[in-house]
Amino acid sequence: MFDISRVVFFGVDLHGHVNPTLGLIHKLVARGEEVIYYCSDPFRDKIEQTGAAFRSYQGLLSFGRHHGTGIETLLVFADFIMDKCRIIVEALREEIRELQPDYIIHDSFCLWGKELASGLRIPGISVFANFPFIDEMAYRDPAFFMEYVLLASEDPLYLKHKEQHDVYQKLMDKLSRVIGLKYGRPGLNVINDIFCSKEPLNLVFSSREFQIYEEVFDDSHLFCGYELYPREEPVDFPFEQLDGRPLIYVAFGTILHNLSELYQTCFDTLGDSEYQVVMSLGVQTDLSSIGPVPGNFIVRPYVPQLEILSRADAFITHGGANSIYESLCNAVPMIVLPQVFDEFMGALMVERAGAGIYLPHSHPSNEQLRETVDQVLENPFYHEQCQWIKRSFKSAGGLEYAVDRIIQYAKQKVCHE
Incomplete structure (x- = not known):
């Protein structure tokens, strides 16, 4: 028998990155592992509910959105991660050394987790909480x-x-040189090293059946499926008003809050229809900015998403990883209106899997939205494909399998040192 291990987990302070990790952390704690989870203060409660010990970044980390061209966004984001890595490694190096963890698990965006594991010569494991995209x-x-x-x-x-076949390679080489010169780190791979912080073991909360170009993911990537972890959400929601009509859930994430035009389109398209609609605005959106609410809508700044998805017939979403995976676990087909960055890849994954429809216009017309909603609800194909992906998540092995592999990998690597 192996002794109980101490594990440090480095997370990203976004709901879409924290939520997918909670089940894994809970399983590790249930196995007897001592888990110390670093994140920002607003996430303390939900992390401590898993049984992990919470540690604060003390204001050192604040993930957000950058709006600009794609190439500009890539460079800005790479620079952001490298800068945060430098700051956090310097601030936490001695604290982590004193904790004496046996291994480190980190979000794929947390390059500092990989750096600290390497510096301590202990096993490191990367977790893709978002849609996995690797250089290959x-x-x-x-x-x-x-x-x-x-x-x-x-x-x-x-x-x-x-038209040049090597345009991608030229772009990556240029970005690598810019970042390498600034941080004294020549030879970094912008995608695999900075955005993925790849390790010898990388967990993917999905299945190969749902992954685009899954054949390029080698055996260092463990596809373990996706499992819903119940969240205690003390939200006052009028469930008694759900009256049995086909239910459409509308939510565009917790970060974006300048979407009044899109919300108005939903009102104009679905208001006073045969559908009942639950809409989550996000806590930063002013309800008064979007006009009168139709009688068949229930609109709140925040709703208990898992509870609503368990009752929903369709989901109009921005296409964040957390929302898409939770929708698939409930076999709810989607209409995806991506707004930024990786949401466009999520929309394509949904469409290619037949689990919904990707609307490439971030602000569709009333006619486009209505036709798409009707198609998703009336054609059983989309629900059947969601069921197929849901089954693939279960057959991938689940979190118990992931924990088995984590513990096995960490112990074997220690033994071989």
């Missing part, structure tokens, strides 16, 4: 990366070199 996918289909991940189809630099 771009080599498989460079145009897909440039146009659907970077959203660079109209970027002057891309248009200038679009």
Whole structure:
């Protein structure tokens, strides 16, 4: 028998990154592992509910959104991660050393987790809480990366070199040189090293059946499926008003809050229809900015998403990873209106899997939205495909399998040191 291990987990302070990790942390704690979870203060309660000990970044981390061209966004985000890595490693190096963890698990965006594990010569494990995108996918289909991940189809630099077969490689080489010179780290791979902080073991909360270009993911990537972890959400919601009509859930995440036009489109399209609609605005959206609420809508700043999805017939979503995976686990087909960055890849994954429809216009017309909603609700194909993906999540092995592999990997690597 192995002794109980102490584990440090480094997370990202976004709901879409924290929520997918809670089940894993709970399972590790249930196995007897001592888990210390670093995140920002607003996430303390939900992390402590798993049985993990919470540690605060003390204001050192604050993830958000950057709006700009795709290539600009990639450079800004890479610089953000590298800068945060430098700051956090310097601030926490001695604290982590004193904790003497046996291994470190970190979000794929937390390069500092990989750096600290390497510095302490202990096993490191990366977790893809978002949609996995690795460098090998771009080599498989460079145009897909440039146009659907970077959203660079109209970027002057891309248009200038679009016909060149090595335009992706030239871009990556240039970005690597810029970042390498600034941080004294030549030779870094922008995608795999910075955005994925890849390790010898990388957990993917999905199945190969749902993953785009799954064939390029080698055995270091453990697809363990997706499991819902119940969240205690003390939200006052009028469940008694749900009257049995087909239920549509509308939510565009917790970060974006300048979507009044899109909310109004939903009102105009679905108001006073045969459907009942639950809409989550996000806590930063002013309800008074979007006009009168139709009688068949229930609109709140925040709703208990898992409870609503368990009752919903369709989900109009921005396409964040957390929302898509939770929808699939409830076999709820989606209408995806991506707004930023990786949500466009999520929309494509949903469409390719037949689990919903991707609307490429972030602000569709009333007619487009209504036709798409009707199609998703009336054609059983979409629900059947959601059921198929849901089954693939279960057959991937689940969190128990993931914990088995984590513990096995960590102990074996220690034994081989």
